[in-house]
Amino acid sequence: MERRKFLQQSTLAGLSSLAFGSAVANTVAKEDEKPAAANTFNLNYAPHDGMFTNTVGKDFLDQIKYMHEQGFRAIEDNGMMGRDVALQEKIGNLLAKLNMTMGVFVIDAGDNWKTSLTTGKAEFLDRFLAECKKAVEVAKRVNAKWMTVVPGYFERRLPIGIQTGHVIDALRRGSEILEKHNLTMVLEPLSDNPDLFLRTSDQTFEICRAVNSPSCKILFDIYHMQRNEGHIIEHMNWAWEEIAYIQIGDNPGRKEPTTGEINYKNVFKHIYNKGFKGVCGMEHGISLPGKEGEARLVQAYREVDNFLSK
Structure with missing residues (x-):
């Protein structure tokens, strides 16, 4: 050449x-x-309706699509039972298409915020059981597994042990309905006011053990438990065998992680190391208004979810 x-x-x-x-x-x-937001998270955090209305509008379906774009792979919707059937089906179909998990919705017989299952009265029990049956149909439409249950207020004319027995009896009856469909009610101890019967994780653990059903477990809301009992990791460890669902909210203020006193990076690392594969519901408000607040919300979860870095 x-x-x-x-x-x-x-x-x-x-x-x-x-x-x-x-x-x-x-x-x-x-x-x-690629922006970090395109990546998924180490834990399965679940936003709810209204968290991204300033960014994508009020349509819940559009919000779900946006949540998926931001890396979230679950949602929760307390008011799902109140939505019309057509919308429930659309939500279920969209979640299936996006391979997203449906978190909790609330079984609310209308008595969650007053004396109810603690009384042992048939009127409250019958209404609760009827709602459990309705919840089964809703769960089928949206492919849900967990439903939040709150027993109601104290019945202060009865000894605490009698009230507890009434609650256990009611939850056993509800579990019989849900067990047939592999569904789980998750009992949520709350801190909203001192009249609520279910208040601590150890009390809820005791009730779950007495009900003795795979369909009756604990919803451990970190915000409420920080207010009522503190020592989050220790209490979580004690009740771990009965915890099926976790919710999030910083304290004080019940806003996103990084806005309060809870070291969420440590808490999330602990949950991850224990092998938790369930949903962590974002049961809180947003600290800043508008699109800025919604962007900050996602960034806050990126920060506290970064617990595997050296």
Whole structure:
């Protein structure tokens, strides 16, 4: 081969290699430049309706799509039982398409915020059981597994042990309904006011053990338990065998993690290390208004979810 032709071909080959290498480098760079929000999280955090209305509007379906874009792979919706059937079906279909998990909705017989199951009265029990049966149908439409249950207020004319017995009896009856469909009620101890019967994780643990059903477990809301008992990790460890669902909220203020006193990075690392594969519901408000607050919400979860870095 003539020297000049050899040099020309060598030069062209070199340029082709450089171009190919540059294209590969650009492709890798673009992949590396994907925003962090496109990635999923270490734990399965679940936003709820209304968290991204300033960014994408009030349509819950649009919000779910946006949640997925931000890396969330679950939702929760306390008021799901109150939505019309057509919307429930649309939500269920969208979650299936996006491979997202449906978190809790509330079994609310209308008595959650007054004296109810503690009384042992048939009127409250019958209404509760009827709602459990309705919840089964809702769960089928949205592919849900967990339903929140709150027993109601103290019945202060009865000894605490009698009230507890009434609650256990009612929850056993409800569990019989849910067990047939592999569904789980999760009992939520609350801190909203001193009249609520169910207040601590150890009390809820005791009731779950007495009900003795895979369909009756604990919803451990970190915000409420920080207010009522503190020592979050220790109490979580004690009740762990009965905990099926976790909810989030910083204290004081019940806003997103990083806004209060709870070290959520440590708490989440602990939950992760214990092998928790369930849903962590974002049961809280947002500290800042508008789109800025919604962007900050996602960033806060990125920060506290970064617990595996060295």
